[in-house]
Amino acid sequence: MSSTESEVVVIGSWASMYTSRVRIALAEKSIGYEFIEEDLSDRSPLLLKYNPIYKKIPVMIHKGRPICESLIIVQYIHETWKEGYPLLPSDPYLKSQAAFWADYIDKHIYSGAKKFLMSKGEEKQKGVEEFLGYLKVLESELGEKPYFNGESFGYVDMALICFYSHIIAFGKIGNFSVEKDIPKLFAWATQCLKRESVSKALADPNKIYESLIAFKKRNGVED
Amino acid sequence: MSSTESEVVVIGSWASMYTSRVRIALAEKSIGYEFIEEDLSDRSPLLLKYNPIYKKIPVMIHKGRPICESLIIVQYIHETWKEGYPLLPSDPYLKSQAAFWADYIDKHIYSGAKKFLMSKGEEKQKGVEEFLGYLKVLESELGEKPYFNGESFGYVDMALICFYSHIIAFGKIGNFSVEKDIPKLFAWATQCLKRESVSKALADPNKIYESLIAFKKRNGVED
Numbered sequence: 439m440s441s442t443e444s445e446v447v448v449i450g451s452w453a454s455m456y457t458s459r460v461r462i463a464l465a466e467k468s469i470g471y472e473f474i475e476e477d478l479s480d481r482s483p484l485l486l487k488y489n490p491i492y493k494k495i496p497v498m499i500h501k502g503r504p505i506c507e508s509l510i511i512v513q514y515i516h517e518t519w520k521e522g523y524p525l526l527p528s529d530p531y532l533k534s535q536a537a538f539w540a541d542y543i544d545k546h547i548y549s550g551a552k553k554f555l556m557s558k559g560e561e562k563q564k565g566v567e568e569f570l571g572y573l574k575v576l577e578s579e580l581g582e583k584p585y586f587n588g589e590s591f592g593y594v595d596m597a598l599i600c601f602y603s604h605i606i607a608f609g610k611i612g613n614f615s616v617e618k619d620i621p622k623l624f625a626w627a628t629q630c631l632k633r634e635s636v637s638k639a640l641a642d643p644n645k646i647y648e649s650l651i652a653f654k655k656r657n658g659v660e661d
Numbered sequence: 662m663s664s665t666e667s668e669v670v671v672i673g674s675w676a677s678m679y680t681s682r683v684r685i686a687l688a689e690k691s692i693g694y695e696f697i698e699e700d701l702s703d704r705s706p707l708l709l710k711y712n713p714i715y716k717k718i719p720v721m722i723h724k725g726r727p728i729c730e731s732l733i734i735v736q737y738i739h740e741t742w743k744e745g746y747p748l749l750p751s752d753p754y755l756k757s758q759a760a761f762w763a764d765y766i767d768k769h770i771y772s773g774a775k776k777f778l779m780s781k782g783e784e785k786q787k788g789v790e791e792f793l794g795y796l797k798v799l800e801s802e803l804g805e806k807p808y809f810n811g812e813s814f815g816y817v818d819m820a821l822i823c824f825y826s827h828i829i830a831f832g833k834i835g836n837f838s839v840e841k842d843i844p845k846l847f848a849w850a851t852q853c854l855k856r857e858s859v860s861k862a863l864a865d866p867n868k869i870y871e872s873l874i875a876f877k878k879r880n881g882v883e884d
Contacts, residue, residue, distance in 0.1 A: 538733055
């Protein structure tokens with residue numbers, strides 16, 4: 439049987455936080471799927487066929503039809519498999535606020551990290567401060583709640599926790615401590631990691647660290 | 662009565678395409694609202710109160726609660742006022758595709774235009790080509806359909822048409838013709854403009870042109 443004939447197929451990568459996001463959402467809904475590891479240094483015809491616009495992972499293929507962009511995939515999962523764990527609030531206002539914060543995460547976290555990962559000295563230090571600034575905004579939004587949406591694990595948690603192994607690795611490179619510098623997010627992440635959907639979807643932070651160091655080397659940005 | 666006690670309040674600007682987007686959505690649902698014109702050179706305490714994170718327009722306040730980010734506002738309108746014209750497809754797959762293209766528009770159109778608006782000579786020309794490239798991708802997605810979603814005006818149309826007066830003004834600055842260079846989008850826009858919701862929400866392209874020229878002057882980028 440060819441891959442895309444499976445009910446649900448995910449094209450992704452072990453090191454991709456956006457892939458982890460989709461894996462968490464599928465696990466929360468107890469949906470089985472075939473996973474295809476993409477080689478990002480030599481993109482497959484399958485990826486080019488199913489995401490011709492961005493040629494990026496993750497792509498979820500459901501009954502032969504592709505859905506791209508991880509937050510859009512999570513929303514699709516939420517609306518297609520209505521039974522089981524709710525991934526988004528049903529109230530339109532709460533949903534809009536969850537969408538706002540998930541969008542904030544996607545606008546700032548990766549691009550913020552990239553800035554300091556690819557720089558040195560003073561510029562790097564400035565980048566680290568800026569990056570921690572974004573996380574502190576999120577920490578302040580979390581406040582004293584156990585999860586972003588309130589009492590239960592939800593959309594914003596899913597949007598952010600998928601970055602967690604990366605954030606630990608970023609800390610090693612940017613000389614910050616998740617536990618000390620963003621303690622509320624540390625406590626929140628510790629709770630999130632108790633969910634099997636999360637712990638199984640996240641990569642080993644050490645492996646992420648190694649791959650980031652290799653990436654910096656390839657691009658000539660060594661400390 | 663203070664402004665925010667109205668059922669629906671929109672804080673926006675006549676020249677903002679994202680504000681027009683919200684106005685179109687509200688008009689399609691026949692929802693009356695109070696409009697507060699924001700002075701972007703001196704942001705109001707109201708804006709800072711209701712959008713403390715981005716301090717940007719538009720903000721829609723519904724029963725005293727703010728919603729920010731225009732696409733999120735359109736989705737909120739769609740889910741809150743279920744009666745009347747549907748702003749998004751009900752089928753999850755069609756909805757995911759509409760969300761993908763609206764996101765494409767927001768990732769590329771404004772930032773693409775900004776690049777060539779703020780440059781000169783060869784760099785400007787390259788920017789114009791890149792910008793037209795994004796529009797041509799959209800034109801190809803439109804194909805032979807009357808609207809992006811198919812037979813009727815919908816989410817992607819709303820997401821893109823709000824840029825139309827700007828695109829005409831961009832053409833005057835970048836020396837391209839909407840009618841000749843992107844003829845399918847021209848025909849589509851001509852159809853969209855027949856809707857009162859659209860024609861009433863869009864600014865005069867000449868006024869947009871003048872404000873862009875003034876903006877270029879202020880920033881020392883004159884041709």
